[in-house]
Amino acid sequence: MFKTATPFFIRAITSVHAGGGNDLGIVDLPIQREGHTGFPKIEASTLKGSIRDAFELKAKNKNNEEEKIKEEIKIHLIFGYDGTNASQNIKNFFETKLDFTQFSSAIAFADARILLFPIKSLKGVFAYATCPQVLKRLENDLKMALLKDKIEVEIKKDNNKKEFKTESYNVEDEGKALVSNESKLIVQGNQVVLEEYLFEVEKKAEVSTLAQILSKLTGIDKNSLKERLIVLSDDDFADFVKLSTEVITRIKINNETGTVDQGALFTEEYLPAETVMYSIAFFSPLFLPEEKREEIKKRIGNEFDFSENSPKTFFKNIPKTLQIGGNETIGKGFIEVNLFNGEGGK
Numbered sequence: 255m256f257k258t259a260t261p262f263f264i265r266a267i268t269s270v271h272a273g274g275g276n277d278l279g280i281v282d283l284p285i286q287r288e289g290h291t292g293f294p295k296i297e298a299s300t301l302k303g304s305i306r307d308a309f310e311l312k313a314k315n316k317n318n319e320e321e322k323i324k325e326e327i328k329i330h331l332i333f334g335y336d337g338t339n340a341s342q343n344i345k346n347f348f349e350t351k352l353d354f355t356q357f358s359s360a361i362a363f364a365d366a367r368i369l370l371f372p373i374k375s376l377k378g379v380f381a382y383a384t385c386p387q388v389l390k391r392l393e394n395d396l397k398m399a400l401l402k403d404k405i406e407v408e409i410k411k412d413n414n415k416k417e418f419k420t421e422s423y424n425v426e427d428e429g430k431a432l433v434s435n436e437s438k439l440i441v442q443g444n445q446v447v448l449e450e451y452l453f454e455v456e457k458k459a460e461v462s463t464l465a466q467i468l469s470k471l472t473g474i475d476k477n478s479l480k481e482r483l484i485v486l487s488d489d490d491f492a493d494f495v496k497l498s499t500e501v502i503t504r505i506k507i508n509n510e511t512g513t514v515d516q517g518a519l520f521t522e523e524y525l526p527a528e529t530v531m532y533s534i535a536f537f538s539p540l541f542l543p544e545e546k547r548e549e550i551k552k553r554i555g556n557e558f559d560f561s562e563n564s565p566k567t568f569f570k571n572i573p574k575t576l577q578i579g580g581n582e583t584i585g586k587g588f589i590e591v592n593l594f595n596g597e598g599g600k
Contacts, residue, residue: 256362256536257562259399260569260593263472263532264366264578267588269500269524272296272579281501282520288365292496293388294525296366300578301533305363306333308576324554331540331550331558332565334359347553352546360565362536367391370468370483370530371495376447378438380528381484382474383448385491389464390420392532399534422460425487430454432485434461436477439484446484449498453486461485472530473592500524524586535569537562 274286288295306329313325326344335348336356348354369392370382425432431446431453433439439446439455446453465483469476486494506518540560542550547560558564572591579587 256538258566259534259536260566261396261399261471261532261534262572262594263369263530263592264589265472265474265592266525266527266529267575267590268527268586270296270529270579270587270589271522271524271581272300272587280521281523283522285499285523285525291387292492293368294371294495294499294529294531295368296531296533296578298363298365298533301366302333302359302361302363304576304578305572308573309333312573327550327554328558328568331542332360332568351553352549354546357541360538360540360562361569362538364395364534364536366531366533367395368495368529369472369532370528371491371498372526372528373448373494373498375439375482377441378482380482381439381446381448382479382482382528382530383484383486383491383494385486385488386420386424387488388491389423389485393420395532395534422458423464423485425485428487428489430456430487431490432456432458432461434465434480434483435459436462436480437484438481448484448494453484453490455484471532471592471594473590474530498526500526522581535566537566537569540564 270285271283272286274284286295286297286300287293309329310326313322313329316322316325323341323343326341327347330340330344330348334357335354337345337349340348367388369388370384372380373383375381423432429452433446433455435457437446437455437457441447444455444457446455461483462480464485465479466476468474468483469479501521501523503519503521505520506515508515539562540558542560550558570593572593575588575590577587578589581587
C-alpha cells in the first residue's frame with residue numbers, strides 16, 4: 255500500500271516522442287494520448303523506466319567502486335529487483351546473501367498529464383496554453399498528494415493573496431480566453447492570435463496569481479509565465495493539443511546506394527519543446543522482511559529506515575535533466591524535472 259506521494263513536473267527541453275505504437279491515421283508513429291480526452295500523456299511505465307535508467311546512469315558514473323555498488327543496491331531496493339540487467343555483485347548480494355530472486359518496487363508513478371502546451375503566437379513568440387479542465391485535474395491531483403494547502407501557504411507568504419480556486423479560470427465559449435494584466439500576447443485591444451486563430455481575451459488578475467502558482471510548481475520564471483500564459487476553453491485547448499503537435503517525415507538511407515530505401519518513408523509525432531506535464535510519485539515501505547534488514551544496513555549503512563520515507567528521500571535526488579521516449583540519438587526526448595519548491599533535480 256502506498257502511503258505518501260509527491261507530484262513532480264517535467265518540461266520538454268527538446269521535442270519528445272513517447273510513442274503510442276499504433277498507426278491511427280496519417281501519422282505512422284503517434285505519441286501516447288488519453289483515450290477519453292485525446293490529450294497527450296506519457297505512460298507511467300515509460301516514465302518509470304526512464305527515471306530508473308537516469309538513476310542507474312548516475313550510479314555508474316560514480317568514481318568509487320564501493321559507492322557505485324551501494325547506489326545500485328539502493329536503486330534495486332526502491333525500484334524492485336528481478337535480476338534483469340543487474341551486475342554480478344548485485345546478484346550475489348540479493349540472490350546469495352539475501353536469498354531473493356525478485357521483489358516489488360517501493361515506488362510507483364501515475365501517467366504524466368499535460369499542464370501547459372506551447373502554441374505559436376503572433377506577439378510574444380509563443381504562449382503557454384492551458385484550460386479549466388486541465389487546471390481542475392491539477393487541483394484534484396494536488397489534493398490527492400496532500401500538497402495543495404502547502405502551495406497556498408507559499409503563495410500567501412509571497413504576497414498575501416489568493417487561493418488556487420479553479421472556478422476563477424472558467425472559459426466556456428470557444429474563441430474566448432483569459433490572460434494576465436502583464437500579458438505580451440495581445441496584438442491590439444483585447445485580441446490574441448495563436449497559430450492562425452484569433453481569440454478575444456479578458457485580462458484577469460487571477461491569471462497572474464495562476465502564473466505565480468505554476469511557476470512555483472514547474473520552475474519556469476514567473477514573469478515569463480505571466481507574459482505568456484493563456485487560459486483557453488476546454489474545446490479550443492483540445493483542438494490545439496490534437497492538431498498542433500510536431501509531425502516530422504523521416505527516411506532511411508540505403509548505405510549501398512545512398513538513396514532512400516523503398517518503403518522507408520514514415521512520419522513521426524512529437525510533443526513540442528516547452529511542453530509542461532506533471533506526474534505523481536507514490537511511495538510505500540520497502541518490501542523486505544525484518545530479518546533481512548540488518549544485512550542490508552551492514553552493506554549500505556543506516557540511512558534507510560525501510561519506511562515510505564526511504565524511497566521518498568531517495569527520489570528527491572532525481573537528476574535535473576533526463577531523456578524519455580525514443581530517438582535519443584537524434585537529440586529528442588530531453589526533459590527538465592522539477593519538484594515543488596526547488597526540492598530534487600540534482
